[in-house]
Structure formats: C-alpha cells, structure tokens
Amino acid sequence: MKIAILPGDGIGPEIVTQAVKVLNALGEKFEMETAPVGGAGYEASGHPLPDATLKLAKDADAVLFGAVGDWKYDTLDRPLRPEQAILGLRKNLGLFGNLRPAILYPELAGASTLKPEVVSGLDILIVRELTGDIYFGQPRGVRECPDGPFKGQREGFDTMRYAEGEIRRIAHVAFQAAQKRGKRLTSVDKANVLETFQFWKDIVTDVHKEYPDVALDHMYVDNAAMQLVRAPKKFDVIVTGNMFGDILSDAAAMLTGSIGMLPSASLDANNKGLYEPSHGSAPDIAGKGIANPLATILSAAMMLRFSLNKVEQADRIESAVKKVLAQGLRTADIYEAGTTKVGTEEMGNAVVAAL
Amino acid sequence: MKIAILPGDGIGPEIVTQAVKVLNALGEKFEMETAPVGGAGYEASGHPLPDATLKLAKDADAVLFGAVGDWKYDTLDRPLRPEQAILGLRKNLGLFGNLRPAILYPELAGASTLKPEVVSGLDILIVRELTGDIYFGQPRGVRECPDGPFKGQREGFDTMRYAEGEIRRIAHVAFQAAQKRGKRLTSVDKANVLETFQFWKDIVTDVHKEYPDVALDHMYVDNAAMQLVRAPKKFDVIVTGNMFGDILSDAAAMLTGSIGMLPSASLDANNKGLYEPSHGSAPDIAGKGIANPLATILSAAMMLRFSLNKVEQADRIESAVKKVLAQGLRTADIYEAGTTKVGTEEMGNAVVAAL
Ligand SMILES: CC(C)[C@H](C(=O)O)[C@@H](O)C(=O)O
Numbered sequence A, B: 001m002k003i004a005i006l007p008g009d010g011i012g013p014e015i016v017t018q019a020v021k022v023l024n025a026l027g028e029k030f031e032m033e034t035a036p037v038g039g040a041g042y043e044a045s046g047h048p049l050p051d052a053t054l055k056l057a058k059d060a061d062a063v064l065f066g067a068v069g070d071w072k073y074d075t076l077d078r079p080l081r082p083e084q085a086i087l088g089l090r091k092n093l094g095l096f097g098n099l100r101p102a103i104l105y106p107e108l109a110g111a112s113t114l115k116p117e118v119v120s121g122l123d124i125l126i127v128r129e130l131t132g133d134i135y136f137g138q139p140r141g142v143r144e145c146p147d148g149p150f151k152g153q154r155e156g157f158d159t160m161r162y163a164e165g166e167i168r169r170i171a172h173v174a175f176q177a178a179q180k181r182g183k184r185l186t187s188v189d190k191a192n193v194l195e196t197f198q199f200w201k202d203i204v205t206d207v208h209k210e211y212p213d214v215a216l217d218h219m220y221v222d223n224a225a226m227q228l229v230r231a232p233k234k235f236d237v238i239v240t241g242n243m244f245g246d247i248l249s250d251a252a253a254m255l256t257g258s259i260g261m262l263p264s265a266s267l268d269a270n271n272k273g274l275y276e277p278s279h280g281s282a283p284d285i286a287g288k289g290i291a292n293p294l295a296t297i298l299s300a301a302m303m304l305r306f307s308l309n310k311v312e313q314a315d316r317i318e319s320a321v322k323k324v325l326a327q328g329l330r331t332a333d334i335y336e337a338g339t340t341k342v343g344t345e346e347m348g349n350a351v352v353a354a355l
C-alpha cells in the first residue's frame, strides 16, 4: 500500500513526522513517499501543487497531508497561493466527501469556551461536499456589471451550482455514516433563499427513501449556526454543501476548544482519500516543537479505517491517543493546570509507546 | 412622522403591541398605520407582501416590523411564503445596511451557553449588506447542467455578485459605525476562494483610506465563525456580505443566549429604515402572552435614533429597558432562579413605567 506524504508548511512537517512515526510502529508494510506542497511546493518548483506532487497523490492509495500556508505568501497572485494546492488536490482527485468529526474528549472538556454541560460528550460528524458549489462553479471573475442600478461599474461574481448526481452521492455518504452512528441526519440548506439549496433539499429528501432507518431533518444554515452554539449535542450527522460546510465545520470544531485534536478525511467515490488535521499551518509556532500532533495522528487512523482497510490498526491508534490523554500528557494548546506539558515529539513518542 | 407598523405572524403582533405602547408613552406625536405582512398578508390578500402594505412602507418615514413565518405556510410555493415579504421589503425599499448589535447585558450573563469570562461584556456590531450578493443575483434557477461530469442532469444554480458601488456604500456605513465605537473594523470575506470576495476585500481596503482613524483587518468567514466562538470579545464592528452576514449575525446573537433582547435596523441611503427584532416568529409560543417584547422595544429605540432623529427618546427607552432588567423582571426565555417571571404585557408595562 502506497501513501503519499505531503507535509506542507508551518507546523505541517513536524506533525506529519509524528504521524509517520506512529504508522511505522504498527508493524505493517507501507510504502511512503514525500513531496512538497503549498508554500513548500512553490519554493521547490514555482507552484503550490507541483506536477510531480499531484502525480504522486494520484498514484497513491491514500494521501497524508499536513497543512499549508504562511503569511509570506499572502502577496502572491491567488493561483500561486498555498491553499490552492488543497483545492487542486480535491478537484483533481475527485475528493467530494469530506468527513469532519467534532468530538470533545472527556479529559479536555475544560478546553471549550462553552459551559461543560453544553458540550461534554459532544460527538458530531459533519459531512461536507468538497468538489462542487460556489468553490468551483463557472462563470466567475470580475467584469462590467451588466444590469441593475450599478450597471457599467466593475463587479465581482461567482456561480453557486449543484447537479443532481453531485447531491445524490454526498447524501448517500451522509446517510450511510448516520446508519453507523445515531441514525439522525440534519441536512443544512438555505432553501428559503437559494435555488441551489431548494434543489439540494429536494434531492436529499428523495435519497432519504433509501434509508428509512435514518431520521432526516432540514435546517437553514443560519439556524444551524445558532443551534451549534445553543445545543450542539442535539446533532448527530450534519450534511451540507461546500461553502456552508466550510463555515459550520470550523465552528463545530471550535466548540470543542481543542481543534488540535480533530482529524478529517476527504474521500473519492472508491474510498481513496486525503487525510489532514482540521487545524491550519500555524506559522507562528512552526519549528518550536510545541505543536499538537494528535489531529494528524488521528487523521492517519482515519486513513487506515477508510482507505487502507486496516480497521484494527485504526482502533489501536485511537486507543493509544485516548491512553496518552488519560496519562495526563498535553501539548501547550490543550494544557491545563494539573496535567503534564509535553512537546510535539514527546507526544508522538508517547502514542507509539501506548500502541 | 409616519411609522408603518407591520406586526406579521406568530408572536409578531404581541410584541409589536408592546413596542407601540412604549412609543405612545413618550409624549411625541407619531402617525402610525398598521398593515398585514408575511402569512398575515397572504391570508388577507393572497401575497406575503400585499401592494398596500408595500405602499404604506414606502410612504412611511420608518417601518416597525414584528416577525413572519409559520409552519402552516411551509407547503406554499416559495414566492408566496412569509419570508419573501422580508426580502421584498429590503429590495423595494433599498435597505442595504443591516445593523445587528450582539450585546450581552450584565444581568443576563448566565443565559449564554458560553463561559461567563468569554462573553461577559460582549458588545459587537455586525454590519451586514442586505440587498445584494447571492440573495438577489441573477441568473438563478434549475436548469440542465451545461458542462462537466454531470452534463445533461438537472442542476440548481445561483449567482453571487457585488458591484463596486454596493461594496463602497456598505463599507462607509461600517467605517462610520466603527468611528463611533471602538474604532476597529473586521471585514469578513472568503477572498481565498471567491472572486466576489477578493473584489470585496480590495474595495473595502480602498475605502479604508478615508478612515485612517479606524483599524481595519480582514478575516476569512470560516475563521470568523471560529473566532466568534473562541474569543468573541476581540471583535468591535464586523462588516460582511448578505450571505455570510446572515450566518455570522445569528451565531453572534446566540452567543449572548438572549436573542429575545436583540434589535436590528435595516437602513437605506437616507437613513430611512425597517426595524425588527433579531429573533423569529416563534409560532410555538404565539398567543400565550409569554414572548419577550424587549428586542422589539429596543428596535423601536433604534428607529428613534437612526430614522426619526429623536436620540434622547431612544436613550430613554434603552435606559428603561436596563432598569426593568435591574429590577429583576424576566420573560420566560431569560428567566433564572431568583428573578421575577413576567409575561409579554407586564414586561411592556414595566418599560412604560420605567420611562
Ligand atoms: C484553505 C481553504 C481553501 C479551505 C476551504 O475553504 O475549503 C479551508 O478553509 C478548509 O476548510 O479546508
């Protein structure tokens, strides 16, 4: 089994190193190959997603991704900026199904800005469509405004769109995920305003006929943002489009107060996937050896589960992470009085020891 | 001065009655005329925004709006549903500037789901553009997908767009609001993905030159959703587009835990405005006499301040509301042990008594 390792920028290389160490400690045979991406790709060959990196990712069975981005690339033209590598990988690899768990580990309940009774035991799965919507819809650009009171001025514009098949396939992913969990799915839309999301709602309702054991409800995105703050534990699985999913999954992650713990998977139609921590590249703490590697280690576990069909190995890693938390080991981002503060490498070593 | 009173549906009529009572107790001469809107408009004349209601709103100096919507209208065609009245009023009256304060009154700190140290003293103003963006952009609809892997299937689509002048005028509103407050403005965009919001960012940056006393920063919408949960007190004024503003203003309101307290103003270029509570029509508690009228009463205060140029009268109402809170009076939605639970009408009477 071949894994493409794309460490990226900022803390990416440090945290990926720890995840690779954990993978190597499992006693399995993985072929791993590393390539630059994001700012590192730009430095190496003038593009955030070099051809060779894309080819490696395409040829691999799974991709382990660190994080990309650094302020120093902010002045580059948009197509050359680090985050374009993520969009390019998603689109080129057809990674339409993004799974983002928001879980609050009991040991870390204090890290949340929300009251413990509101978030303790939180366990939500957000299923975000990742290759459609206004992220990729054409036409888009800056043009002369063709009509209305601002006619003749410059205007920026983009196209939101979802085709029936696109909605169906992500709905299936979400219903199937719900079947394996609490059997409740909330589809988030803005059907009261947007044609795209009235259509989304109609198709999700239709797909529901194939999953009578799952309870489906529909919620407007503004209300969903409110309910995440008010009573997040009422959710089981949430499915939504690319743009709304971007906003809601980050809000949900932040509810836990420990975004350094949250992995993610982005899957294609054959369960090939890209796995990355939910947090960013944190250039401010890069190279200091204090970043939390657990989200990346847990992303490697998701990779074993979804793409490499090594479910027991995934379980082993997840148990090991729980064990180190129970031992009181904490990186700086989740540190509380009474626990033991450790660095990136110590945390990785502790997970290996706990395997 | 002529005020159009549009009570709407659900708890709308009850709460508007209390706000009208407060206005009448000020000792000023207002001409008020009432008309049906939303579901009530549909019942009265087959359309959520009857012609006569729109004319009344156009002719008035300001509009006091309750709330619209009820589950019983969910099966109507979209153009006939109650919320279309809000969109129609905004567009027809040119109400492009939506001001939504998210304030946590010290007496109500316990109502929030967030820890007191994270939210106590919260005082954010969200300035949302209200007549542009993907809410109104053409073309939109359901069509045959013209290209890509889903070519030939049905697809839903919408157009996001912002013209230069549209961005400039809302930026001016936001910078001027920031000048009167903490002099800090955060412009929320998704410039890393959307052409519309790269353009937005460029124009806001340009308008900033006219307001050197205001500190401007730019934040991606996903990060803004996270920072609202993580450290909301770091914000002063936020300016953003219609769609992102819909989501973020509701999330910010819910941070306070007391959305029944939050007013809003929607202004045109000449400070004529529509004033409404930030909460909805709550059909589940309609007619029970338990709804919180304070958001509507505070909306009437915003109306006096922004449209009717009666700043001292606005101050009087706001002080009276603070007084009733200090007296320990609470409607059910903000009730806590040790306070006195009152109904809608008692709360309105208490505000009148406190004037
Ligand atoms: C970097 C950016 C393009 C990306 C997105 O908006 O999808 C990020 O926010 C994410 O959620 O992975």
Ligand SMILES: CC(C)[C@H](C(=O)O)[C@@H](O)C(=O)O
Pocket (backbone or CB within 6 Å): A192, A193, A222, B083, B086, B087, B246
């Ligand atoms: C009812 C709906 C059309 C409206 C909107 O999306 O603007 C509402 O959510 C609001 O924020 O006033």
